Amino acid sequence: MKYSPIDSNLFVKNRKKFTVQMKPKSIAVFNSNDIYPIGADSTLPFEQSRDLFYLCGADQEETILLLFPDAMDAKHREILFVRETNDHIAVWEGAKLTKEKATEVSGIETVYWLTDFDKIFFDLMTEAGTIYFNTNEHYRQAVETQTREDRFIEKCKKEYPAHQWAKSNPILQQIRGIKEPEEIAIMQTACDITEKGFRRILEFVKPGVWEYEIEAEFLHEFVRNRSKGYAYAPIIAAGNNANVLHYLENNQQVKDGDMILLDLAAEYANYSSDMTRTIPANGRFTDRQKQVYSAVLRVKNEATKMLVPGVIWAEFHKEVGKIMTSELIGLGLLDKADVQNENPDWPAYKKYFMHGTSHHIGLNTHDYGELKTPMKPNMVFTVEPGIYIPDEGMGVRLEDDVVIQESGEPFNLMRNIPIEIEEIEELMNA
DSSP states (O other), X not given: OOSOOOOTHHHHHHHHHHHTTSOTTEEEEEEOOOOOEEETTEEOOOOOOHHHHHHHOOOSSSOEEEEOTTOSSGGXXXXXEEOOOOHHHHXXXXXXXXXXXXXXXXXXXXXXXXXGHHHHHHHHHTTOSEEEEOOOOOTTOOOOSOOHHHHHHHHHHHHOTTSEEXXXXXXXXXXXXXXXXXXXXXXXXXXXXXXXXXXXXXXXXXXXXBHHHHHHHHHHHHHTTTOOSBSSOOEEEEGGGGGSTTOOOOOOBOOTTOEEEEEOOXXXXXXXXXXXXXXXXXXXXXHHHHHHHHHHHHHHHHHHHTOOTTOOHHHHHHHHHHHHHHHHHHTTSOOHHHHXXXXXXXXXXXXXXXXXXXOBOSSSSSOOOOSSSOOOTTBEEEEOOEEEEGGGTEEEEOBEEEEOOSSSSOEETTTTSXXXXXXXXXXXXX
């Protein structure tokens, strides 16, 4: 891995938060992700299951974590199973985790080879009454592929039909949403790498460059700072492309007078950052572009102040909608009649701002975290309002990542990334 080692105490704390909520005499099992094939002998780069990584830090395929707090043998209360390595594997694929290294990474003393799993699991299941299955219940999940976790659940239900089943997900939604200080520090590193990329392209961008050239400049800066690269598929949308919310082609040439919407950010140690900035291709905003940009920035600043403990996510979005409505009226895009006659289920402002303002961020860009209960300190949210005007060939979105504090406004992890009109113009014309 490119990233610096993470102190295993983080994973020790995370496991304790999980196990304290488990039912008596219960086992929880977490499987690594598969390596997915492309065709012939090609595969996609491996990405670890974020739940498994959160609980043990093992960033390797064919890994299983087993938690059994009530195991009769104390050494079996936490077990990590890893793929057995040898000299042949080391030559062809690189060194894998040894048992000693697995303990160092995870803080788990008991490590077995994966080939021992079935035998040990059977023995422990004779002591247990309940098994926790790790299903993906994220509100945006749309997975069609059968995962390693799915296959394990299917096999387990067949072989142990008399056991009770429980879900890991409600516990993970609760604990993963509230970040430990170590996690916030890792996310700050991801944001700092993103800042370096953004400052790099402010010197690079000019009319005539291609969107994919900007993509390459960011990637260069990310990787040279120990990131694997983008935390999610990058959006580099010049001119009217900015009005396609998930524009991914990045294959058009930037024209003089365009604004370029940049929704992209670096990952670091499997943690995401998530940034959006909108910049003028020629280094100067027009008066109209300044008007729209400033409106979005005001909404972002006001929305950020509202992210405090006790706030309900859905109510927050409604309040942001009211602020956006006022700004759109000021821009001449809506009038009072539009608002008076609006459909309550699709308010008038949605014509120009049709997506949400905030989501949890962490090990996933759209991270696990409770959304129907009050916000809590150390939750990390994006703030990302936008205004999209196809008729004027422009779209503006601005986005930062912020940490909710015990009191007062949230702490902005992207506070050092230029966002004010004057600073962006100055840097682009230096």
